[in-house]
Amino acid sequence: DAKTTQPPSMDCAEGRAANLPCNHSTISGNEYVYWYRQIHSQGPQYIIHGLKNNETNEMASLIITEDRKSSTLILPHATLRDTAVYYCIVRDEGYGGSQGNLIFGKGTKLSVKP
Amino acid sequence: DGGITQSPKYLFRKEGQNVTLSCEQNLNHDAMYWYRQDPGQGLRLIYYSQIVNDFQKGDIAEGYSVSREKKESFPLTVTSAQKNPTAFYLCASNTPQKSLAKNIQYFGAGTRLSVL
Numbered sequence: 083d084a085k086t087t088q089p090p091s092m093d094c095a096e097g098r099a100a101n102l103p104c105n106h107s108t109i110s111g112n113e114y115v116y117w118y119r120q121i122h123s124q125g126p127q128y129i130i131h132g133l134k135n136n137e138t139n140e141m142a143s144l145i146i147t148e149d150r151k152s153s154t155l156i157l158p159h160a161t162l163r164d165t166a167v168y169y170c171i172v173r174d175e176g177y178g179g180s181q182g183n184l185i186f187g188k189g190t191k192l193s194v195k196p
Numbered sequence: 197d198g199g200i201t202q203s204p205k206y207l208f209r210k211e212g213q214n215v216t217l218s219c220e221q222n223l224n225h226d227a228m229y230w231y232r233q234d235p236g237q238g239l240r241l242i243y244y245s246q247i248v249n250d251f252q253k254g255d256i257a258e259g260y261s262v263s264r265e266k267k268e269s270f271p272l273t274v275t276s277a278q279k280n281p282t283a284f285y286l287c288a289s290n291t292p293q294k295s296l297a298k299n300i301q302y303f304g305a306g307t308r309l310s311v312l
Contacts, residue, residue, distance in 0.1 A: 114299070116299070116300075123284070123306070123308075124305055124306065125200075125202075125286050125288070125303030125304050125305050125306050126239070126286070126288075126301075126303050127303070128300045128301070128302070131299075131300070169238070173299060184239075184299070184301055185238075185241075186231075186238040186239035187238045188236070188237060188238050189238065
């Protein structure tokens with residue numbers, strides 16, 4: 083699996099957009115980019131994923147560069163409840179076994195401040 | 197509501213004792229996973245199971261054991277051989293699918309294990 087690089091921490095003002103970057107320069111053609119987040123002392127929560135097109139859902143938007151070597155997760159109007167560690171993961175969509183596993187790095191700790 | 201239930205939320209282990217962490221899901225998922233998380237670190241895979249009566253070692257299986265007798269349940273035993281068991285343990289499940297599908301894992305709330 084491709085490795086990802088994320089900044090260890092970021093701050094964002096409440097109500098502003100939070101833009102979380104992720105580098106995945108060794109991503110291969112069949113690997114998806116997934117984003118999860120983990121609020122303190124809870125289990126990780128799925129946010130969004132994409133292959134090459136930009137994606138949007140009720141939680142966030144995912145912007146993937148044309149060369150797919152980096153992506154940005156956008157929380158359009160951050161709230162205090164968005165304070166969490168955000169994980170960027172690349173994984174192929176392979177079936178079963180170890181291909182179903184996700185590899186979580188240290189992520190980015192996002193602090194939303196009033 | 198559908199989801200994954202882990203119990204207990206907090207667990208204490210004495211030296212030389214085996215303890216078992218429970219994980220139950222009612223999502224009808226085929227695959228289940230156990231992860232360990234140390235403070236300030238990411239998640240590391242302990243064991244996973246794709247189907248009933250089958251499971252595979254993850255990256256850090258030593259000192260742990262699992263069983264998968266029912267689709268809904270995937271208990272993890274932390275044995276006395278695990279010398280540093282203090283951590284946050286997370287259970288997850290999904291149904292890994294073939295192409296064009298989502299490989300989304302759903303997580304429980306976790307069990308925090310400490311050594312007395």
